[in-house]
Amino acid sequence: MASLLSCSSLPSPRQGFTKLNVNGWLSDTDHRAGFGCHLTNDCGGWLVGISGFLGNTSILYAELFAVERGLLLAWDWGIRKLLCHSDSLMAVTLVSDHLDYHHQYAGLMADIQNLLGRDWEVQLQHTLRGMNSCADLLAKKGARDDDALKVWLLPPLPMKCLMINDSMDIPCDYDYTGTSNAVSSSTSSSTEPLDEDTKNLDYDSDAKNSKMQVRIEEELTQALTSRMASIHLGSSSPSRHEPGTVSWEFTPEGFTKLNVEGSLCESHDRAGFGCLLKDDCGAWIVGISGFLGNVSILYAELIALKRGLILAWDWGIRMLLCHSDSLMVVSLVSGDLDYHHEYAGLVADIQNLLERDWEVHVERTPSKGVSSADWLAKQGANDVDALKIWLLPPLPMNFSLMGEDSMDVPCVYDFTGKYEAGTSLIISSTDEDTENPDYDLELIEAKKAIMQARMEEELIQAQLAQDEPRIVCWVCPPQGFAKLNVDGSFYEKQQKAGFGCLLRDDCGTWVVGISGFLENSSTLHAELAAVERGLLLAWDWGIRKLICHSDSMTVVSLVSNGGNHDRHQFAGLLANIQELLQRDWQVQVEHTLREGNSCADWLAKDGAKDDVVLKVWLLAPPSMGDLLMDDFMGVPSLRPSNQKTVSKLERAVRARLRGKR
Known part of the structure; x- marks a missing residue:
């Protein structure tokens, strides 16, 4: 039976404390050293991470340097209650004891002790390497790059499985040989621990992640199969190809799917956006949601698309299939830029993102094909947070929406904001929001023009009544600038x-x-x-x-x-x-x-x-x-406009509307 210490998972810090994980790494082949540090809150949520290249140095120097940079990062971020973990027992011992002025790294150790002596509550503790895997990955990235410092506002894409393991408290069987495996039902023989600073065996984290991912996918498959067995579809239930039914579809192999959605509350004073990424097997990668304030539904849909594309690019995705249920948004970003459009700047930003060096397709899908993104958008509208990052799907979404997506459970699309899974109701083909390949393209264009005219007229009325402020946001420069x-x-x-x-x-x-x-x-x-x-x-x-x-x-x-x-x-x-x-x-x-x-x-x-x-x-x-x-x-700020601007806009748009009619 494995000893108690050999079964480890990453516990969250005490309430009110922030956890700092630090690590140094040295390659056995080319002797390149690097460091990595990252901060997580008391719920295990990512705050920030850094990594960097140190050149040809020793493993002890890399470990001490990681502690110093990590403490400095935490202090600069205003953290005053900190729990710092390092898997180097020698580094922890050196900085915790009295300073040895004859040590070769006495200066670095003195800097660390000065940081620890500042006016804050900080605890430096030793941890096992299996509980420090995210910092280890950052340290390896630092050693393999040539950048002296990288700041990670979002965790790197390869860290996804490690973050999920940490957030779910998945234990690892730590056998002190440089490898750690997911705990299984079989027993293992205990081994004597070796000195942590003789470590730095380049353990195969990819193998660990692969085994853990297989286990998670097997458990998820079993759960979804059980749920599928509890859904009685019957012989009359529609298939995914029958008219009136919509289901989430997998992307082609190698592609990632981005679903985006904007939401506007019935009171029209709260809007939000939601975006989520899934791989070609339908597995969750990451999602974001946020509050946008009192804006139009078109603005919310465009913001969702822009931030979703930025999220996909920053996560290193280069083959993307983007789905939105707004026909107007897809038309605006796919056609030529209308410089007179109210949201021309936002549309231009999206088109610049689409023109980057990647393969991306923006397509329109019925609303129930983006039900998970719709849930996130409504969540964003109901909260007051400008941005929430979901490394794991929200609990209410786990089986009600995510399960139906991954199992292709068909949904009846009745255009009323309600849907049921696995029913046999067929809708009529007379609703405006239906998109069918057999539809007359001229009819679609006519409906789009009517919708645009209606929205422009409503915008003018709102501006005249409330003197609506202008929306201003910071915009990324073109690629290469x-x-x-x-x-x-x-x-x-x-x-x-x-x-x-x-x-x-x-x-x-x-x-x-x-x-x-x-x-x-x-x-x-x-x-x-x-x-x-x-x-x-x-x-x-x-x-x-x-x-x-x-x-x-x-x-x-x-x-x-x-x-x-x-x-x-x-x-x-x-x-x-x-x-x-x-x-x-x-x-x-x-x-x-x-x-x-x-x-x-x-x-x-x-x-x-x-x-x-x-x-x-x-x-x-x-x-x-x-x-x-x-x-x-791209969170917008509001700038008050004046009545002259509104009157000028009113005359221009009304003249445009008269021309359309």
Whole structure:
């Protein structure tokens, strides 16, 4: 019988505590070392992870370095109750005892002890390697890459099985030989534990994941088979090919399916979105949902599609089949861009995502083909969270919807918002929302035009009645470009000014940021200084394709105008900016609204409040986490419009409607 210590699972930390798992890794073949750390909350939910390459060093140095970087990450993210786990008994012992000044890594150990001595509640404990598998995977990725630091706002795709094992407390049989297997019903002989720091045998985590995945799939199959036996379909039940029945369909082999949906409550004051990814066997990969506020159903459907595509791209999926039940959305993103459309910017973002280097198909499906995404969208509308990430399907969805999808249980589509599994009711083919290959294409186009006209007219009425605000959100740059957001801040009473700049790549991932204090400044001087230092930062980081956004129209006009500014009070700054713009690179300086520049604004205000001339932010400040995540996921901000804009829009749309009729 295996000993108690040899059967391990990953328990969640105590309530209110955050868990930090750290690990270092050294390859036996090419001696490449790396580190990995990740934070999870007291429910086991992913917060953030980092990994990096350390070069040719020892395994002990990699383990100690991982502890230091992990503690620093937790502190910078504002965590003050921490439980840190490392599978290196020697590293834990060294930093827990009195400092040995003659040790070769005394400096690194002193840094760790200084971090532990800060004003927070932190416990450093040893754990078995089988309970540290996610940090181990990050450490191996760090060693195999050449990046000194990678920040993982979402867990890497290969970590899916490990995260599921941890969240479900699936135990592992740890035999101290570098391998860990799923606990089975058979008994195993106990073995004597070896020293943890003689480990670093490149144990076959893929084999472990494969065995665990097989076991999970077998149990799921048994559960679904039992449920299938309890559903009495009868001989008169419709098959998936009969008219009036809809069922979720598997994707072609190698493809991943993305289902997206937007939802609007009956009161029309709460909207939400939902997206989920499943593999070609129908197995859950990941899902997201979120609250959008008081927006239209078309906006909710478009946001769902955009965020679903970003999610699929960030999870490394390159063969995708995307399904939406909105015919209008599919038509908008599949056709030529209408620059006069209310949501032209959002449609353009989606088309840019579709044009990336991957194989993706956007298709329309009846509503019951996306019932799981619909559940997530309604969940998002009912919550107040801007974003929820579902590494496992929500419990109410497990068998009521996920089971029917995986077993192709047909659903009767009656267009009333209700459905029943496995009944024999056949609908009539007169409803507007039905899509059938035999339908007249001209009739579909006519219905689409009527629906568009109706929505535009309702939008105008809502704007006239409520002076509806404009919707602004941060947008990822085109593929291959980096985006630079800059801003200046000036406090007139205190006569303090600051600047802020940050760089993000074409996926919205943080690259680097800077902020600083400016003496004897003004609002215009701070804005110009932000542009100058932001451009210099981008150039020094080797970026040669750049889009620069500032929320100061005056600054954008000054730097975009190639005229002579010799007599301007800030002629020197303007000359420096012009010199930077004329270097050998592709750069565009554009104006954005303040609501689309919130992260740079945060940095500028932080710079004005401190007396530090320059701060470099290799990681995003923890207090900026919400703003950064809103930008990353395209969460909209509201900007009040004025009556003149509404009147102009009203005249333009009403003229368009008269032309259609």
